[in-house]
Amino acid sequence: MDYYIDKVFDLNFGKKKTAKINTFGCQMNAHDSEKLCDMLLKMGYKITDDKNNNDVDLVLFNTCCVRENPEDKLFGNLGYFKNKKKLKPDLKIILCGCMMQQKHIIEKIKKSYDFVDVVFGTFNAHKFPELLFNNLVTNSQIIDIWKENKNHEEEIYLTRKYFFKASVNIIYGCNNFCSYCIVPYVRGRERSRNFNEILDEIKKLVDDGVKEIMLLGQNVNSYGLDLKENKINFAELLFKVNNINGLERIRFMTSHPKDLSDDLIFAIRDLNKVCKHLHLPVQSGSNRILKLMNRKYTREKYLDLINKIKMNINDIALSTDIIVGFPSETENDFLETIDLIKKVEFNSAFSFIYSKREGTPAAKMSEQIDSEIVKKRFGYLIKVLNEIIEKKNKIYNGKVEKILVEEFDEENKKLTGRNEKNMLVHFESDKNLVGKIVNVKIIDAKPFYLIGQKIGS
Numbered sequence: 424m425d426y427y428i429d430k431v432f433d434l435n436f437g438k439k440k441t442a443k444i445n446t447f448g449c450q451m452n453a454h455d456s457e458k459l460c461d462m463l464l465k466m467g468y469k470i471t472d473d474k475n476n477n478d479v480d481l482v483l484f485n486t487c488c489v490r491e492n493p494e495d496k497l498f499g500n501l502g503y504f505k506n507k508k509k510l511k512p513d514l515k516i517i518l519c520g521c522m523m524q525q526k527h528i529i530e531k532i533k534k535s536y537d538f539v540d541v542v543f544g545t546f547n548a549h550k551f552p553e554l555l556f557n558n559l560v561t562n563s564q565i566i567d568i569w570k571e572n573k574n575h576e577e578e579i580y581l582t583r584k585y586f587f588k589a590s591v592n593i594i595y596g597c598n599n600f601c602s603y604c605i606v607p608y609v610r611g612r613e614r615s616r617n618f619n620e621i622l623d624e625i626k627k628l629v630d631d632g633v634k635e636i637m638l639l640g641q642n643v644n645s646y647g648l649d650l651k652e653n654k655i656n657f658a659e660l661l662f663k664v665n666n667i668n669g670l671e672r673i674r675f676m677t678s679h680p681k682d683l684s685d686d687l688i689f690a691i692r693d694l695n696k697v698c699k700h701l702h703l704p705v706q707s708g709s710n711r712i713l714k715l716m717n718r719k720y721t722r723e724k725y726l727d728l729i730n731k732i733k734m735n736i737n738d739i740a741l742s743t744d745i746i747v748g749f750p751s752e753t754e755n756d757f758l759e760t761i762d763l764i765k766k767v768e769f770n771s772a773f774s775f776i777y778s779k780r781e782g783t784p785a786a787k788m789s790e791q792i793d794s795e796i797v798k799k800r801f802g803y804l805i806k807v808l809n810e811i812i813e814k815k816n817k818i819y820n821g822k823v824e825k826i827l828v829e830e831f832d833e834e835n836k837k838l839t840g841r842n843e844k845n846m847l848v849h850f851e852s853d854k855n856l857v858g859k860i861v862n863v864k865i866i867d868a869k870p871f872y873l874i875g876q877k878i879g880s
């Protein structure tokens with residue numbers, strides 16, 4: 424791979440080329456984009472986020488097929504860049520990410536988007552420099568999609584957006600086949616990384632100044648189940664990560680409720696560096712819909728699990744994902760979701776209107792719900808959630824929270840950071856606090872963020 428990086432670098436030498444990365448979707452994609460960014464830097468590109476795209480020589484779209492209307496978003500953007508390319512013929516357009524693993528997307532690109540230069544998928548991102556080089560020398564469209572992982576080392580490259588926090592993949596792929604989700608088809612089956620490799624990577628990051636680590640996987644709770652040697656489970660991995668000197672905070676996502684063990688609950692409770700925040704997607708409060716979704720738990724099991732978590736971990740913050748308007752969802756099913764939300768009292772939630780993903784079992788279900796009904800339900804869900812979240816946030820008033828400062832807004836002269844529970848906090852202070860953990864007294868609580876005052880020196 425270094426061979427092709429050097430080759431592209433030679434082609435770019437002295438040309439001051441600029442690249443822009445557009446990332447759609449989840450944290451896994453954001454992490455993949457960091458690796459692609461690293462490759463671009465090594466190939467001699469300067470990264471820009473210029474909104475007008477005036478000086479862009481290469482634009483890369485790291486696509487997602489999970490979130491809402493992804494195809495409209497991508498193809499809308501391609502229309503825009505097609506016009507840019509007419510004015511600047513050597514502009515390179517690169518597509519990658521999980522949407523590219525879908526056959527109908529590749530067919531569409533081949534048929535109607537011949538101006539796209541390079542296309543690759545989720546299993547061969549390491550080939551990006553080679554594919555780009557081939558395009559640069561032949562000026563022809565290069566499409567290279569692997570159907571599965573070929574045991575290629577996936578953690579070779581990394582450039583971090585933040586110097587004080589970083590994500591580390593611990594498991595790739597998913598075995599769960601939730602009926603609405605495309606991930607197992609486009610990211611393959613579960614593959615856990617060897618724990619020594621994970622620990623080495625985190626130690627290097629900590630030596631480099633990282634204070635907070637996010638352990639990533641589609642389902643971190645099944646970490647280790649597929650390992651043949653050095654087999655440990657996710658709770659055991661957390662203990663090992665917690666022992667790393669210099670590391671201050673550990674987060675992880677995502678957890679599937681069916682795989683959340685007692686050992687993991689106790690690990691979150693007992694380990695001082697593990698943040699007391701758990702993201703546990705419920706998706707629906709109706710047993711009938713949960714079964715159709717192939718989630719493999721019932722509302723009763725989910726509520727029992729929540730009770731166990733609350734009883735064991737004092738003051739835990741809980742967040743979730745909810746889908747509204749899944750095929751055949753009745754008013755009663757929806758009200759069961761509302762009832763569950765009220766019972767759990769989540770601290771935050773990501774709510775989505777169901778949208779079809781071609782190739783999934785749910786896309787073939789006949790009873791798709793009328794969009795007006797779904798919008799009405801969605802509006803009501805948001806209202807209920809906001810009331811709960813606002814009430815939960817009020818408990819922070821007057822409390823002193825430890826905030827890892829993430830950003831300084833030059834315009835408002837305000838700092839933004841997160842507390843251990845992952846709540847956003849805004850406060851005024853010095854911009855050199857970015858990357859530090861400071862004490863902030865909360866003076867006001869809004870539905871989606873807190874306002875504070877820094878205390879102490």
Ligand code: SF4
Nearest residue numbers: 597599600601604606
């Ligand atoms: S657990 Fe379900 S929703 Fe999550 S990635 Fe796997 S199949 Fe998709």
